Amino acid sequence: MIKIAIDCLGGDKSPNANIEGTVNALKNHDDLFAVLFGDEKVIREKLSGFDYPAERVSIIHAPDEVNGNDKPINAVRLKKDSSMIRAIKELRENEEISALVSSGASGVLVGAAIARIGRIEGVRRPAFCPILPTMDGSIVGICDSGANIDCTPEQLRQYAVMASAYISCVYGIDSPKVALLNVGVEEEKGDELRKEAYKLLKEEKSINFVGNMESRDLLSGKYNLVVCDAFAGNVLIKSTEGACLEMLKKLKKDIMSSWINKLGALLMRKMFKQEKEFMNYQNYGGSVLLGLEKTIVKGHGSSGARAFEKCIDQAYTMIDKNLNEKIASALN
């Protein structure tokens, strides 16, 4: 049995989306057991509306909610009855539980999990790895994108090893193409951190390192994994998402400004719907925190039931395929 802790609070569509997503994930996997954290009464009430395998569900009452303004250290100390912090405690203490899926506040989840859960042997610092779709229909991971702003060349090497194993395991990509985010593609580009990291990555045998990458090529499909410090990773992913969203917004506004555009868009509505679907992060699973002994998957704050279900599937796959053991053996 694979036991996964589910944080039912924290997301924009919590607890409904989280509970519905859990019920669907339970249907996908016969050996999945879900431990739900949140307001027990509310959870029981919502669950009663579904046909679900009650023998594979338990509930731990933790009705408080962390939010984006909480600092991780304060949340751990002061919000012990919040669904997220209580779930992390259970994850730490209960050997049977292998993973936590949450759509709550990113910063608190990452900070509290790093503080409370042990690391895989040899891991210097855990790293956060979100996934974006590429224009050729594949995916690209960005690691680190949220855990460590200051980092060393050795950490960048470890991110490459961990995230490479993750992408191969969850997305079925054999030897993912790994690039180092830099200001130019030539080997000698960048600051000392990048120059040193380039050398380490080039020598690392467990990955398929293809060289430096410029940020403009993120969505091109040339790479499956970009390795960077968390500041650059944050800038990279948010500016890419932001530019795509702003462009779609502008297109929409311009379409609405004339009847001939509206008519054209009407003809192309199927295509525009596909574009929107393509841009929908909910189709690509959650972001994972790599390097801890337990699996942590963070769904987007606005995750609906389907997105949340995908995050649980993702956590299930990571455990089922022994990702952490693979990471440990690649690192040591």
Add this chain to the structure above:
Amino acid sequence: MIKIAIDCLGGDKSPNANIEGTVNALKNHDDLFAVLFGDEKVIREKLSGFDYPAERVSIIHAPDEVNGNDKPINAVRLKKDSSMIRAIKELRENEEISALVSSGASGVLVGAAIARIGRIEGVRRPAFCPILPTMDGSIVGICDSGANIDCTPEQLRQYAVMASAYISCVYGIDSPKVALLNVGVEEEKGDELRKEAYKLLKEEKSINFVGNMESRDLLSGKYNLVVCDAFAGNVLIKSTEGACLEMLKKLKKDIMSSWINKLGALLMRKMFKQEKEFMNYQNYGGSVLLGLEKTIVKGHGSSGARAFEKCIDQAYTMIDKNLNEKIASALN
């Protein structure tokens, strides 16, 4: 008379676009004098095809060309007869020349200009400031975006002061909204560099500091200037451009994939043309190197005649409005 050095080589459409752009800029300003650098014979031949004020043009023969693979230090030493390096020498030695406009290799131009041209009093490090259009029809500058990967809080403060004066002077925006690029909008976000810079920017009276910015809001129109180190600036601008271009490419491909989409796009062709024009960096002028005693404007490598003309207009405006004096008085 305002004398500007023109690098006729280095761009994809050089020397034709550069020469035609210069002729047009000479028509825009009666007191503009252009000193053209390149192959004298070729320049004379091209010029003879235009009706232009010959008394306001001189040519310095420098037929070599620098390229993207040259390192600045090598170019300065070994490519003395290249149009760019010869122009920088003239800019340094000839007091009458106030500016240089080039569409040649960015790295060489920035590196060689910093090495050879004196700084404005008080400037720690010059900084590179490209401009992007925002979705509400305004502009946003990104400074630094190419000169200094390692920087201090004081440098970030100086970038804000210099680029704020520049945007106000050239784009006519009164008290541009200045933001610090960070991983979140809250004051306490980021590493030590960002935390210290935030304090300095908040205290700086010559600018309109509005706080931290997340990269996803770059094109939103909420900000006119983003202050950052050159690594983050490079990631920010290239990922934004890359995402927009990749999206347009995908739209185009999807349009071509079905006749009904083609028909819809035919109806919307005027709108798509406008979107493309909106995305065309050539409409927003070149990038400037701020902090040197002489004005340096870098046009995009693929600048056509109109884009190159705009870069000369931009350099003219910076000199005409005494930008460097304004920067000196704001800094000291």
